[in-house]
Amino acid sequence: MSRVVHPIEVESYRILRERVDLSHLPPLCRAVTERVVHASADLAYVDELICDEAALESGLAALRAGAPVVTDVAMVAAGITRAGLELVCPVAEPAAAELGRSAGITRSAAAVRIALTRVGPGAVWVVGCAPTALVELLTVDAAPALVVGLPVGFVGAAESKAALRASGLPGVSNVGEKGGSAVAAAALNALLYVEEKS
Numbered sequence: 001m002s003r004v005v006h007p008i009e010v011e012s013y014r015i016l017r018e019r020v021d022l023s024h025l026p027p028l029c030r031a032v033t034e035r036v037v038h039a040s041a042d043l044a045y046v047d048e049l050i051c052d053e054a055a056l057e058s059g060l061a062a063l064r065a066g067a068p069v070v071t072d073v074a075m076v077a078a079g080i081t082r083a084g085l086e087l088v089c090p091v092a093e094p095a096a097a098e099l100g101r102s103a104g105i106t107r108s109a110a111a112v113r114i115a116l117t118r119v120g121p122g123a124v125w126v127v128g129c130a131p132t133a134l135v136e137l138l139t140v141d142a143a144p145a146l147v148v149g150l151p152v153g154f155v156g157a158a159e160s161k162a163a164l165r166a167s168g169l170p171g172v173s174n175v176g177e178k179g180g181s182a183v184a185a186a187a188l189n190a191l192l193y194v195e196e197k198s
């Protein structure tokens with residue numbers, strides 16, 4: 001079923017495209033960059049976002065095949081708009097707090113370990129808040145189809161995204177401390193909307 005686009009969103013894209021022309025980008029890079037800018041009203045993402053068309057194609061293929069989507073926090077999961085998607089977000093479960101305590105790690109990092117027991121290779125991982133979740137994901141053997149790595153904050157966010165880029169995993173990230181749940185959800189939604197069009 002095709003998505004009904006609200007007139008405010010149509011107007012937002014009109015304004016965005018008046019301010020910046022991203023038609024030179026490959027289609028998925030353009031879709032993700034435009035949606036992140038649309039969701040944040042922050043044109044700096046045009047230069048700061050690091051998209052890779054092949055990585056996004058890998059994520060899109062996984063979503064089309066029904067791959068689960070793992071998110072670091074509930075806010076990211078709440079921002080992902082397609083019903084019927086298998087969403088995995090264990091951070092609020094007592095087991096994440098218990099593992100965090102016993103292992104001396106954050107609940108967010110513990111949730112990555114727990115999620116790994118529920119999803120196999122080829123999942124799509126979306127990190128929009130917790131840098132330690134992204135760092136943990138890079139230390140385990142998750143074999144993700146795509147990592148949307150857009151955590152936010154002054155402590156470790158920029159470094160965790162640099163580590164994602166250095167890892168060679170298929171990913172989308174940005175340079176710097178900015179990011180956040182809304183931005184990460186928007187990047188994933190861009191792929192879901194491409195998927196819905198086809």
Ligand SMILES: C/C1=C2N=C(/C=C3N=C(/C(C)=C4\N[C@@](C)([C@@H]5N=C1[C@](C)(CCC(=O)O)[C@H]5CC(=O)O)[C@@](C)(CC(=O)O)[C@@H]4CCC(=O)O)[C@@](C)(CC(=O)O)[C@@H]\3CCC(=O)O)C(C)(C)[C@@H]/2CCC(=O)O
Nearest residue numbers: 073074092106107108129130131132152153154155180181
């Ligand atoms: C250091 C942490 C940061 N969190 C930020 C911003 C927001 N966090 C929200 C919420 C509701 C949650 N944050 C936790 C993930 C919590 N946040 C942390 C941790 C202390 C460590 C994470 C890390 O450094 O990697 C983390 C606790 C943990 O042990 O993992 C959360 C689990 C806290 C909790 O409830 O115990 C919780 C998520 C709960 C859930 O999904 O069920 C905010 C909504 C809080 C708010 O603003 O009211 C907000 C969301 C921002 C967003 O766009 O996602 C910081 C300040 C960005 C910071 C990130 C690290 C840094 O570099 O500073």
